[in-house]
Amino acid sequence: MSRVRLTDRSVAALKPKEKRYDVSDSLRVGLRVRVAPSGNKTWVFEKRIRGGQLRSHTLGRFPVISLGEAREKALTLEKEAMEGIDRKAEAATKQTVSTVLDTYEKLHLEHLRTGKERRRQLNTALAKHLNEPISKLERRHLQEFIDKTAGAGTLVLANRYKAALSAFAGFAWRRGYTDHNIGAGLSNATREKPRDRVLTLEEVRAIYDATELISPLWKPLIRLLILTAQRRNDIAGLRYGEIDFERQRIDLPSARTKNGKPHIVHLSDPAFALVEAFKPENDNETPPDLLFTTTGTTPVSGFSKVKSQLDKLLPEDMEPWTFHDLRTAFATIMAETGASESVVDRILNHAASGSAASAVARVYNQSQQLKPRAAVLDHWAALVTQETADVVSIAS
Structure with a gap:
C-alpha cells in the first residue's frame, strides 16, 4: 500500500483496478482512500485505541467527503484514541443481537426473496442471545447450535443454519458491530452432494x-x-x-x-x-x-x-x-x-x-x-x- 501526500485532485485522478487497493495519506497517518474496482472511493481511518485494539473507521465516500473533511474526521478519532475512547466498543455495548438482526433485515434480508425464512432461521439459532450485546456473541455460540442441530440427525438443516449464521456474522463485522468475523471458520455438519x-x-x-x-x-x-x-x-x-x-x-x-x-x-x-x-x-x-x-x-x-x-x-x-x-x-x-x-x-x-x-x-x-x-x-x-x-x- 503506497503512501503519498494526497490532494483532492490526486484522489480524483486515481483509476480503478481489477482488485481493490488503498492509497495512504502521508500527512494524516492512518488515513487512506480505498479504490474499488467499480471506481467508488471511500475514506478509511485506522488507529489503535490507547491500551486497546486497532480500530478501523469508514468516514464516507469521495467526493461527498473531501480530503480536508476526511482529515478533520481522522484527527477527531485520533484524539479520542489517544484518550482511550473506543467508539465502536461503546456502540457495540448498546447494540443487542436482536437490534443488529433488525438492521440486517432492513438493509439486506428485505431485498431477498427468501429473506423472511432467513430471519426465522436466525431467530431460532440465536434465540438464547437475542437480548445480549452483539459484542458478547462468540464463534463458539454459533458452532454449538450448528453441532446441536447436526446431533439431532438433521445434517442438511444444520448446514442451512451455518450458512445463515456465517452471512449474518460477516454483516455484523463489516458494519463494525463486532471486532472480528465470528462466522469465519464455522464448520459444516456434512459435505453436501448436488442432490x-x-x-x-x-x-x-x-x-x-x-x-x-x-x-x-x-x-x-x-x-x-x-x-x-x-x-x-x-x-x-x-x-x-x-x-x-x-x-x-x-x-x-x-x-x-x-x-x-x-x-x-x-x-x-x-x-x-x-x-x-x-x-x-x-x-x-x-x-x-x-x-x-x-x-x-x-x-x-x-x-x-x-x-x-x-x-x-x-x-x-x-x-x-x-x-x-x-x-x-x-x-x-x-x-x-x-x-x-x-x-x-x-x-x-x-x-x-x-x-x-x-x-x-x-x-x-x-x-x-x-x-x-x-x-x-x-x-x-x-x-x-x-x-x-x-x-x-x-x-x-
Whole structure:
C-alpha cells in the first residue's frame, strides 16, 4: 500500500483496478482512500485505541467527503484514541443481537426473496442471545447450535443454519458491530452432494402454484408428488387399485417400492381431492387402471420436458432444482417444525431395516406410526397450500 501526500485532485485522478487497493495519506497517518474496482472511493481511518485494539473507521465516500473533511474526521478519532475512547466498543455495548438482526433485515434480508425464512432461521439459532450485546456473541455460540442441530440427525438443516449464521456474522463485522468475523471458520455438519439442494418453503409453494399453468395430466401428478413427498416413480405409476378411498391413503405393494416393502401413504385433504377426481361419476363406468398415463398401459413419461415448462414459470433467480429436492425440502422443513425424524423417515419410506424385529413387532411399530405420519403430512399440506408460509411448530 503506497503512501503519498494526497490532494483532492490526486484522489480524483486515481483509476480503478481489477482488485481493490488503498492509497495512504502521508500527512494524516492512518488515513487512506480505498479504490474499488467499480471506481467508488471511500475514506478509511485506522488507529489503535490507547491500551486497546486497532480500530478501523469508514468516514464516507469521495467526493461527498473531501480530503480536508476526511482529515478533520481522522484527527477527531485520533484524539479520542489517544484518550482511550473506543467508539465502536461503546456502540457495540448498546447494540443487542436482536437490534443488529433488525438492521440486517432492513438493509439486506428485505431485498431477498427468501429473506423472511432467513430471519426465522436466525431467530431460532440465536434465540438464547437475542437480548445480549452483539459484542458478547462468540464463534463458539454459533458452532454449538450448528453441532446441536447436526446431533439431532438433521445434517442438511444444520448446514442451512451455518450458512445463515456465517452471512449474518460477516454483516455484523463489516458494519463494525463486532471486532472480528465470528462466522469465519464455522464448520459444516456434512459435505453436501448436488442432490442435497434444499428448496425453501417459498420455492416449494412456487412450484406448486406453477402447476396451475401446465397440462391437466401433469398438474395433479406434480402436486401429489409435493403433498405426499413420495418418490417420482411411485406416484407416476400410481394405480387406481392402490388407493384406499375409505381410509384416505395409498397402499403401495412391495413390488412397487424401492426397498421392496409395502408402504402406506396418508392422503391429506388436498392430496385426497386430487385422486378423488379420478373416481368414475357413476357405478357403471370402469375406473382407470393407471392414474397418470397417455397410453393406458404404461405410466406417463417426460418429466424432463415438464420440468423445463415449470422452470419457465418460476422466478428467474431460482437456483437449479430437481424433483428429488421436493423430498429433501419436506424432510428439512418438517424437521424445523419439530416433526420426529423417525416419522419423517417412514413417510419417505426410509425406515431402517438393519435389525430383524419379529413379525408382531413390525406390525405393531408400523401401526403406531400411522397417526403421526398422517399428522405430519396434513401439516405439510397446510404449509404448502396456505396463503402465508409461516412454519408453525407441531412439537409437543
